[in-house]
Amino acid sequence: MAVIETKGLTKYFGEVKAVDGIDLSIQEGELMVILGPSGCGKTTLMRMIAGLEKPTGGEVMIAGENVTELPPRARPIAMVFQSYALYPHMTVFNNIAFPLKARGGFSKEELKEKVEWAASILGIERLLARKPRELSGGERQRVALSRALAKEPGVLLLDEPLSNLDAKLRASARDELQRFQRRLGITTIFVTHDQIEALGMGDRIVVMSGGKIVQVGTPRDVYHDSSNVFVAQFLGSPGMNILEMDDFLVGFRPEQFTLKTHETESDGQKTFSFSVTRVEYLGADQLIYGNIEGYEREYHVVAKFSSESTSIVEANHTYEFVVNRDQLRYFEKQAGSRIEPRSF
Numbered sequence: 239m240a241v242i243e244t245k246g247l248t249k250y251f252g253e254v255k256a257v258d259g260i261d262l263s264i265q266e267g268e269l270m271v272i273l274g275p276s277g278c279g280k281t282t283l284m285r286m287i288a289g290l291e292k293p294t295g296g297e298v299m300i301a302g303e304n305v306t307e308l309p310p311r312a313r314p315i316a317m318v319f320q321s322y323a324l325y326p327h328m329t330v331f332n333n334i335a336f337p338l339k340a341r342g343g344f345s346k347e348e349l350k351e352k353v354e355w356a357a358s359i360l361g362i363e364r365l366l367a368r369k370p371r372e373l374s375g376g377e378r379q380r381v382a383l384s385r386a387l388a389k390e391p392g393v394l395l396l397d398e399p400l401s402n403l404d405a406k407l408r409a410s411a412r413d414e415l416q417r418f419q420r421r422l423g424i425t426t427i428f429v430t431h432d433q434i435e436a437l438g439m440g441d442r443i444v445v446m447s448g449g450k451i452v453q454v455g456t457p458r459d460v461y462h463d464s465s466n467v468f469v470a471q472f473l474g475s476p477g478m479n480i481l482e483m484d485d486f487l488v489g490f491r492p493e494q495f496t497l498k499t500h501e502t503e504s505d506g507q508k509t510f511s512f513s514v515t516r517v518e519y520l521g522a523d524q525l526i527y528g529n530i531e532g533y534e535r536e537y538h539v540v541a542k543f544s545s546e547s548t549s550i551v552e553a554n555h556t557y558e559f560v561v562n563r564d565q566l567r568y569f570e571k572q573a574g575s576r577i578e579p580r581s582f
C-alpha cells in the first residue's frame with residue numbers, strides 16, 4: 239500500500255516554478271531517495287509533504303488521508319533537516335524527550351523508556367546526560383535522528399541529514415541509518431544531491447530536474463537503464479560518456495570502456511581509437527582521460543580501470559578501446575529520451 243502519495247504537486251515562488259506537477263507513490267517500509275542537482279526542487283517537494291510549505295496546486299496523501307490542508311503537527315511524520323537544531327541548554331535526554339513532552343500524555347517512566355529506546359537505536363545511550371556542545375558533529379546528528387524516531391512516526395523525512403559530516407563519518411552514518419530504517423521498517427524519504435549516497439541507500443530513486451521527475455526506479459534501473467541522457471550523466475562518477483552524432487546521442491559508462499586485447503576481442507564490440515591525454519591515479523581506481531578520434535569531431539571521454547588492472551596505458555599514446563555493443567545507450571537529441579540502438 240502507498241503510504242505517501244502526491245498528485246500533481248506544484249509550487250510557485252512568484253514567477254519561479256520550483257516544483258512542477260509531481261506524482262509520486264511511496265510504499266510502506268520503502269526508503270525512497272529524491273536525487274537531483276541543486277535547485278531542482280527537492281527541498282520544496284519535501285517541505286510540502288511535511289506541511290511546511292503550502293502547495294500552489296495538487297495534493298498530498300499520507301496513509302490514505304488527504305493531508306494537504308493539515309499543519310505539520312497533524313501529520314504522522316518526523317523530519318530531520320540539514321540544519322537540524324538541538325536545544326543548546328538541554329541535555330541530550332531532554333532534547334529527545336522534547337517533542338514527546340510537547341505532545342503530552344506520557345508518564346515519566348514512559349518518557350524514559352521511549353527516549354532510551356530511540357537512543358539505543360542510534361547507539362547514543364551513554365550521551366544522554368550531556369549537552370549538545372559536548373558532542374561531536376556526528377553525535378549531534380544521531381541525537382537529531384533519535385529525537386525524530388522517539389515520536390515513532392509513520393513516515394520519516396530526511397533532507398540531506400548527513401551533509402554536515404565528514405566523508406568517513408558520513409559513510410558510517412549512512413550504514414547506521416539504513417540499518418535502523420530496515421529494522422523498524424519505517425517508510426522514509428531521503429533527499430540528497432549525492433548520487434553515491436542515493437545509489438547506496440535507496441530502495442528506489444526519484445531523479446528530479448527543473449522541478450519535474452525525470453525517472454523513478456531502483457538504483458540498478460536508473461544507473462544501467464537511464465531513461466534520459468540527463469540521468470545517465472548525473473549518475474556515476476564520472477557520469478556517462480556521450481558522443482553526439484548527427485541526429486542522436488550514444489553513451490557508455492567509463493568502466494565499460496576498456497582496452498582491446500586479443501583475449502577480449504569479439505564481434506559484439508564497438509572499437510574506438512582513443513588518444514590518451516592524462517592518467518589520474520585515485521587509489522582503488524584510475525581514470526584515463528583522452529579523445530576519441532576518427533569522427534567529424536573529437537570527443538572527450540574517460541575510462542575507469544581498477545588500479546590493479548593489468549592493462550597499462552600511458553598519456554600521449556593512442557590505443558584501440560572497446561565497448562560491448564549491448565552496453566551502448568542511445569538517446570534522442572532534443573529531449574534526451576532513450577531510443578532504440580542506431581548504427582554509427
Ligand code: ATP
Binds near residue numbers: 251255277431
Ligand atoms: P538544494 O540541493 O540546493 O537544496 P533543492 O533541489 O532542494 O536545492 P529547492 O530548495 O527546492 O531546491 O529550490 C527549488 C527552486 O525554488 C530554486 O530555484 C530556488 O531558488 C527556489 N526557491 C526555493 N525556496 C524559495 C523561496 N522561499 N522563495 C523563492 N524561491 C525559492
